[in-house]
Amino acid sequence: MQTLKNSKTIPKSDSPIEEMLETLQKENERLSSLLNVAQSLSNVMDIDELLFKIMEVVRHQLSADRCTVFLVDSERNELWSKVAHGLKNEIRFPIGKGIAGYVARTGETLNIKDAYSDSRFNPEVDKKTGYKTHNLLTMPMRNKQNEIIGVFQVLNKKSGPFNEEDEELLNAISSIAASAIENAQLYDELHKSFVSFMETLSTTLDARDYITSGHSRRVTLYAVQVARLMKLPKEEVELIRYSALLHDIGKLGVPEIVLFKNKKLTEEEYNIIRRHAALSRSILQKIHFQRHLKDIPEIAASHHEKVDGTGYPQGLKGEQIPLGGKILAVCDVFDALTSRRQYKDRMDIVEVTEILDRETGTAFEPYVVYQFKNITLNVLIEILEFGHKGDFNPEDLSLLRNFTLKDLTRIGRHGAENEEEQRAWETFQFYYQRKYKGE
């Protein structure tokens, strides 16, 4: 087991006392820094934020220009890094490849004082990025079980190459960082697990009937867009996202014979179906959600409420309806109106927005409809087609990116004002009305 070197041997008494003092003071500073590092990393559970913070800390402590943390993906036998100084996208490469890969494989530390005169250094990356590497320190990161879980790569010390003290400091930081990373990964894995569970359940429930197939996922995607356009804080977007995924879970309590009846429903049957909203609440209330997600049951239950108070299950009015519920209401109806039905084309998109407009202020909150119409057409068409088989031409998507649903409706009503608008209209219609065999 690896342990942290917390205190160094104090020089023997034959060294001058001043030297001892200096050594102690240096050691004091080192310990103080390390304690500060431990403190500053201890409260970050978001893995991306944590990795970024670690890189900043190392860069600062070692007076270097850049630092990258690569993590080991043991399932794929690769190293990867999502956030790095000077990098935009995730990079991945096999363990064993390059200097970082070599360090991950062997566990050796490589301190390269002059990159371009060292055969192990591959100047290709510099060529691609336009960066000039002078010196670099690459060190494995080990967890408490002494397994290599990642690699530090620190570039260009500000004054001369990295020395032994830098190596020792990085080694100590590495051990602190490894614990923080393992905690954050544990949390991240559990979180992914929870979210994928909700998504899978939601998809499975919808798929019981071809008519509702993909409904909750699309409603979720719309709702997240609206929440983002409203600039709601991250935690509230998450709350709305999960409420949307689960809004129809109450349908589990409605007999399929009524739920999927494809003839006209009797009044009694319709009342049975309407129970699903209240059932969503009572099911979701049994779940011990985290504090910032406590309102999921209320939001999910209110997706059929109307601002004028004529909705169900509670007949809530205006401000009594939670914002999430108001967002779900619009997205839910939009998805129902734009869904492909057996033997039927999709409803004309202008007609769909006319229905939204007509219900604004009675069923729907005006600001929600306003923001819904601000969704750009590239995003809209990708959601509309989510769960269908079609692909998109990237050029079409970049054309559609310049227009919103509001623009589309105007073009539909009053005609295109220029050629680009005409092309956008036609492009949208092409995807909106395309047909799939067997769907």
Added chain:
Amino acid sequence: MQTLKNSKTIPKSDSPIEEMLETLQKENERLSSLLNVAQSLSNVMDIDELLFKIMEVVRHQLSADRCTVFLVDSERNELWSKVAHGLKNEIRFPIGKGIAGYVARTGETLNIKDAYSDSRFNPEVDKKTGYKTHNLLTMPMRNKQNEIIGVFQVLNKKSGPFNEEDEELLNAISSIAASAIENAQLYDELHKSFVSFMETLSTTLDARDYITSGHSRRVTLYAVQVARLMKLPKEEVELIRYSALLHDIGKLGVPEIVLFKNKKLTEEEYNIIRRHAALSRSILQKIHFQRHLKDIPEIAASHHEKVDGTGYPQGLKGEQIPLGGKILAVCDVFDALTSRRQYKDRMDIVEVTEILDRETGTAFEPYVVYQFKNITLNVLIEILEFGHKGDFNPEDLSLLRNFTLKDLTRIGRHGAENEEEQRAWETFQFYYQRKYKGE
């Protein structure tokens, strides 16, 4: 914002150099200890284990006899502690009550040098526990937002009362501990959320039909008992627990009209129902489970496999069936046989075990049946009655604790060997056969 005092002011140059040296050395030791504390707390995400570790660390660092960490429950405005030196059960009391409650409310640190001559000290707790408190240090624990999230109570310093240095050290440890506790709580909340989600879903699915109501929860309880009797590691028990909760999730893909038909099924309908096992796998495979739970889909899918290879969906034989699947198979059948059916009493318990015995080696793994019969009767009856309305007489439960299902079967077959056995038999039968109105 509270910050950690990492380095102290170094004495001015007019103090003798030896004094400086000593101060620096002390400070060095203090920082080393704190860094060790930070390291040792950083890798514990289980909240109970962490609290225990924190108390041990404090006790050791402050040379005290006992330490308790109370946590703030802000929803209930209470302090609570689950694990404490000399405590068996969770204790809870309102913020404001007693010394710890006072400290939580005011944020003051109380260093009481002689407990029995201090009016703030309440000797009642000592009276109850038989412990003798001499001196105590009680300090709030604050997070990075400076909110009080808990209270330390350290009892009986080994040499004399707590001094200012102890206070400073505890303050520094407190700040490290607060971060670790908040991380562990975050993980714990998410974990509870995930588990309660699976439980709620499982219960909701079973409840669609009164015949299966409570089935998955009972199967889960049996399966966990068997896994524990087999002394499987904690992570494997968890794996089996969740597999059991979700084993019938594939029924979501079987039309209710077939699933809940209460007349004899045609061969075709029976084949449709049998699909649920494979459907459980395909639904669960879409979920991104944590590494130690990766086998949930396989285990859930194999609950109708038989060791002789005549089961479904894959017709796996013996060792090809995962252990979890073999456990589920026995628990699933046991629950089906012992369930109350409309207008029908439960099947005689001796008859039930005879069926298990008959199928041992053909359908069931012998060792699983062996351990299933080792479940004690108090546990068995509580699971059998789980989800029904009845209560238990505690005395009956302690009588039943002395016998297993194996004993019960012997008594049923060959008669009781003594009075206690006779009473156990009658007590079990009383609960097993009691009736509820409307059930």
